Each structure stands twice: as C-alpha cells, then as structure tokens.
Amino acid sequence: MDLSDLYDEEIARIPRVWQQLMAEFSKRPNTKGNLEELAKRANEEFLKIGLIVEVNTLPTLIFDPYKNEYGNPEITILGRIPGTISEFDHEKKGWEVVKSRDRGEDYLGQKD
Numbered sequence: 001m002d003l004s005d006l007y008d009e010e011i012a013r014i015p016r017v018w019q020q021l022m023a024e025f026s027k028r029p030n031t032k033g034n035l036e037e038l039a040k041r042a043n044e045e046f047l048k049i050g051l052i053v054e055v056n057t058l059p060t061l062i063f064d065p066y067k068n069e070y071g072n073p074e075i076t077i078l079g080r081i082p083g084t085i086s087e088f089d090h091e092k093k094g095w096e097v098v099k100s101r102d103r104g105e106d107y108l109g110q111k112d
Helices: 008-025 032-048 090-103
Strands: 051-056 074-080
Touching: 008 032, 032 051, 032 074
Parallel strands: none
Antiparallel strands: 051 074
16 A cells, blocks of 8 residues: 555555654663564554554564664554545545645645
8 A cells, every 4th residue: 555545644644653652662671572573563552543564574674783772663554444435535535645845844834
C-alpha cells in the first residue's frame, strides 16, 4: 500500500504510534524475546488505528560501523483492516492534498 492511498488523518497517526513503541522498546536489548514482543505490539497498536502492518526487526541486529549503531526496525503498511472504509473518497483526498500544500505541509495536520 502506498501512503497516497491513506487519508492524511491516517498518516498523522503513524508517527504517534511509532514514537510510542520506540519510547517503550528502544532502551531494551535486542533479544529475540524483545524483538518478538515489539513486532507483536506494533501489529496490535497499528490495528487499533485501522492499519495492517508487517514488522521487520532484522535491521536491529545489523551493526553499522560507520554510524557506530544498530539499525532500526522497519514497518511496512500493507493495508487497512477490511471494512474500515467502504470506498476510498478521492474528493476528500484531493481536498487534503490541496489544503496541506497551501499550509506548506507534507500531509494535512503535520504541523499541528
């Protein structure tokens, strides 16, 4: 799923969920149990906002000697929970694009 297929209010929820998860898990060691728990919790939290995601924790096990750090987990949005919207409203999305452009935002509500 491409971000352009999401409404701006859905896009705005993604960093909030991600920040909440990172605040909870970023200080934990990269053990198998912690990474499995992160993936489970990410799936649960994104389901709460109506999104189905895939979580890749493999980058957290790879050390980058140039940056002197491990990688971050990756979240891929696969789609919405079936039935959360009946049909995509292209007029609404068009209005969001124009309004966010006028406000100098990447998505509507980014600066709120």
